[in-house]
Amino acid sequence: xxxxxxxxxxxxxxxxxxxxxxxxxxxxxxxxxxxxxxxxxxxxxxxxxxxxxxxxxxxxxxxxxxxxxxxxxxxxxxxxxxxxxxxxxxxxxxxxxxxxxxxxxxxxxxxxxxxxxxxxxxxxxxxxxxxxxxxxxxxxxxxxxxxxxxxxxxxxxxxxxxxxxxxxxxxxxxxxxxxxxxxxxxxxxxxxxxxxxxxxxxxxxxxxxxxxxxxxxxxxxxxxxxxxxxxxxxxxxxxxxxxxxxxxxxxxxxxxxxxxxxxxxxxxxxxxxxxxxxxxxxxxxxxxxxxxxxxxxxxxxxxxxxxxxxxxxxx
Amino acid sequence: xxxxxxxxxxxxxxxxxxxxxxxxxxxxxxxxxxxxxxxxxxxxxxxxxxxxxxxxxxxxxxxxxxxxxxxxxxxxxxxxxxxxxxxxxxxxxxxxxxxxxxxxxxxxxxxxxxxxxxxxxxxxxxxxxxxxxxxxxxxxxxxxxxxxxxxxxxxxxxxxxxxxxxxxxxxxxxxxxxxxxxxxxxxxxxxxxxxxxxxxxxxxxxxxxxxxxxxxxxxxxxxxxxxxxxxxxxxxxxxxxxxxxxxxxxxxxxxxxxxxxxxxxxxxxxxxxxxxxxxxxxxxxxxxxxxxxxxxxxxxxxxxxxxxxxxxxxx
Numbered sequence: 001x002x003x004x005x006x007x008x009x010x011x012x013x014x015x016x017x018x019x020x021x022x023x024x025x026x027x028x029x030x031x032x033x034x035x036x037x038x039x040x041x042x043x044x045x046x047x048x049x050x051x052x053x054x055x056x057x058x059x060x061x062x063x064x065x066x067x068x069x070x071x072x073x074x075x076x077x078x079x080x081x082x083x084x085x086x087x088x089x090x091x092x093x094x095x096x097x098x099x100x101x102x103x104x105x106x107x108x109x110x111x112x113x114x115x116x117x118x119x120x121x122x123x124x125x126x127x128x129x130x131x132x133x134x135x136x137x138x139x140x141x142x143x144x145x146x147x148x149x150x151x152x153x154x155x156x157x158x159x160x161x162x163x164x165x166x167x168x169x170x171x172x173x174x175x176x177x178x179x180x181x182x183x184x185x186x187x188x189x190x191x192x193x194x195x196x197x198x199x200x201x202x203x204x205x206x207x208x209x210x211x212x213x214x215x216x217x218x219x220x221x222x223x224x225x226x227x228x229x230x231x232x233x234x235x236x237x238x239x240x241x242x243x244x245x246x247x248x249x250x251x252x253x254x255x256x257x258x259x260x261x262x263x264x265x266x267x268x269x270x271x272x273x274x275x276x277x278x279x280x281x282x283x284x285x286x287x288x289x290x291x292x293x294x295x296x297x298x299x300x301x302x303x304x305x306x307x308x309x310x311x312x313x314x315x
Numbered sequence: 316x317x318x319x320x321x322x323x324x325x326x327x328x329x330x331x332x333x334x335x336x337x338x339x340x341x342x343x344x345x346x347x348x349x350x351x352x353x354x355x356x357x358x359x360x361x362x363x364x365x366x367x368x369x370x371x372x373x374x375x376x377x378x379x380x381x382x383x384x385x386x387x388x389x390x391x392x393x394x395x396x397x398x399x400x401x402x403x404x405x406x407x408x409x410x411x412x413x414x415x416x417x418x419x420x421x422x423x424x425x426x427x428x429x430x431x432x433x434x435x436x437x438x439x440x441x442x443x444x445x446x447x448x449x450x451x452x453x454x455x456x457x458x459x460x461x462x463x464x465x466x467x468x469x470x471x472x473x474x475x476x477x478x479x480x481x482x483x484x485x486x487x488x489x490x491x492x493x494x495x496x497x498x499x500x501x502x503x504x505x506x507x508x509x510x511x512x513x514x515x516x517x518x519x520x521x522x523x524x525x526x527x528x529x530x531x532x533x534x535x536x537x538x539x540x541x542x543x544x545x546x547x548x549x550x551x552x553x554x555x556x557x558x559x560x561x562x563x564x565x566x567x568x569x570x571x572x573x574x575x576x577x578x579x580x581x582x583x584x585x586x587x588x589x590x591x592x593x594x595x596x597x598x599x600x601x602x603x604x605x606x607x608x609x610x611x612x613x614x615x616x617x618x619x620x621x622x623x624x625x626x627x628x629x630x
Contacts, residue, residue: 041387042357043554072356073390075550100522116575116584128514136517138510164479164504171578189479189503195453195587198572199443202451206564207415207555213571233548235390239358240522249521256528257513260431263486269431272510 003086004288007279008139010148011086014294017301018219019052019083027217027225028052028082034059042071045208048081050225056081057090060232065097068234075233077203079210082226083107083219087127088139088276094234095129098243102233103127106204106211108218108226111143112184114194117171119184120213123147124200131237132247135254137273142197143185150180164189205229318401319603322594323454325463326401329609332616333534334367334398342532342540343367343397349374357386360523363396365540371396372405375547380412383549390548392518394525397541398422398534402442403454403591409549410444413558417548418442421519421526423533423541426458427499429509432486434499435528438462439515446552447562450569452588457512458500465495479504519544 004012022028032051036044044063048056060076067074084090087103094101107122123141130136144164153161154177166180167173174180187193205212210229217226237246260269290298302309319327337343347366351359359378363371375391382389399405402418409416422437438456445451459479468476469492481495482488489495502508520527525544532541552561575584605613617624 038555040554041385041551043387043551045555070356071386071388072358073386073388073548075388077555100517112578113572113575113584115578115581116572117578118575120571120575126511126514128517130517136513138514140507140510144504144507167578171576172580188507189459191585191587192455192459192503195455196441198451198568198587199441199453201568202415202443202445202565206561206568207550207552209556209560209564212564212568233388235522236356236358237522239355240353240360240392241524245524246521249524249527250517253513253516253521253527256435257428257431260428260433260435261486263427263430263432263482265487266430269428270506272506272513 005280006276017297042067042074044076046078053082053084057084061093064232064234068236072239073235077208078230079208081228087125091127091129095131098131100235101129104200104231106229109214114191121197124197134277135250136271142193203231320595321591332612357382357389359391361393368397368399372399376408379547379549383551387554388550392523393545394523396543402440406442406444410446413446415550416444419515419546421544424529429506436512439512449592450565451586457508518546
């Protein structure tokens with residue numbers, strides 16, 4: 001719901017069906033709470049026991065917050081978790097405690113490393129959130145666009161994609177939507193995006209002892225558990241300056257950036273997170289639009305679980 | 316020299332002339348050693364006192380290493396420093412102590428935020444190094460290419476640049492080399508690169524209390540001090556697993572990625588850092604080529620300081 005409010009619908013309630021199926025088939029263990037396996041100084045590793053990513057990440061973030069309260073900074077890595085939803089939810093959870101919150105996760109191997117043509121790593125996002133007012137929030141896949149942007153273009157019958165979005169099955173950059181569907185999302189800017197994705201993979205899976213790259217499952221993989229790894233960093237702002245001063249300094253940076261003359265075709269320069277906060281304000285007031293197909297899935301899911309589906313509000 | 320060995324010539328001995336001028340005019344204080352202004356738990360802020368970035372960063376990285384030895388992870392921010400050379404030098408310095416080393420710095424405001432057309436932020440690099448053998452090392456500007464790639468294309472008379480490298484003076488993406496010279500380097504992949512650059516700005520300058528964005532000087536700015544901010548993160552691997560196990564896991568990730576079938580036009584998939592290690596091996600054996608123009612500058616600099624220039628080896 002938090003993701004849908006921010007108009008990040010790819011990470012919203014549509015995942016309930018996938019999560020539910022994984023719970024039913026045992027690929028996710030709904031009873032697992034996660035176990036702290038290493039706790040040393042400001043560092044910890046959590047064994048996610050194939051639990052729900054949301055349950056395990058709550059435990060991991062709360063531990064990161066507590067360790068950062070003691071040490072000023074903390075690093076918590078997690079292995080054998082599952083899909084944790086939108087990274088911004090976790091970075092924000094940490095940030096609410098007067099901290100910079102950073103969240104990383106590996107993901108299903110859907111991306112070919114740059115110069116290659118076989119899937120090996122995930123869209124491995126990088127996310128950082130700040131305490132205080134909504135000024136800036138970064139939550140980005142390390143591919144040029146998220147996979148679902150390509151699927152969406154295809155489902156809307158768009159014949160071409162912008163340059164830089166995708167590669168064909170041979171690993172050659174393409175703007176043909178069908179070729180992109182058979183191929184791979186492009187790492188952000190080419191080799192640098194591949195580098196960032198591997199950085200995330202190292203922080204998450206290599207350091208935690210979890211499944212690496214192709215060993216990771218996914219929300220659409222029905223034959224094996226997700227075994228997702230995450231990493232969380234918490235940095236207590238007040239070790240550096242009072243929160244009010246940090247806030248003033250962020251406003252200074254924001255004004256510097258927002259004050260820039262826009263390029264032709266744009267009305268303003270945006271800070272990371274602004275589009276999502278605007279969507280959140282609008283959707284909080286007027287509701288979250290859900291596509292008929294996903295609504296139908298949710299109704300079917302509710303019925304299959306003996307839950308009364310909510311009343312459908314037709315547009 | 317370390318940068319030249321890695322063929323990162325933009326950050327090599329050519330900077331001596333700029334550094335020397337800044338020392339002479341007092342924009343860099345060659346006697347400053349930096350002062351720890353905040354030390355709390357695993358966090359610290361260092362006042363660089365307008366010292367040489369290399370001197371201040373040595374102090375900051377050594378402190379990060381020492382704090383990470385005590386706490387497992389450390390965050391050290393630096394303000395009022397100067398250009399610190401190549402970020403990889405500092406991340407590697409930390410990594411040699413059995414740690415993941417992360418290094419960030421802000422830089423001269425040469426980049427327009429995405430959708431804008433006025434310079435506000437730097438090429439703000441992200442760098443991470445690993446302990447042990449040379450497997451992977453990320454050191455990347457958050458623009459598609461470093462500024463000097465655009466200058467180099469212009470000096471070689473190339474009329475056009477690859478798409479995605481630059482924007483013209485209006486902030487519109489361009490492939491015209493002259494238009495790019497009058498414009499800006501493009502943030503990596505557009506808005507995501509801008510987001511990453513601001514992340515680096517927050518970690519460095521906002522959190523340290525230093526100069527933000529347009530308040531930062533630069534190696535080519537003769538009228539005011541650089542006031543560069545850096546941030547260093549050290550994460551002790553042995554808090555998570557023995558170093559040998561980490562190394563084995565990195566080899567597993569490397570084999571997974573290097574084993575990918577290359578796309579047409581490429582002979583292999585590269586790990587971040589590989590091209591530079593290959594250059595380092597070659598240049599360690601056969602020497603570092605220096606352009607006649609830079610060699611002349613270095614000779615002039617040597618003479619002006621009463622230093623005997625080394626014997627010129629002509630090719």
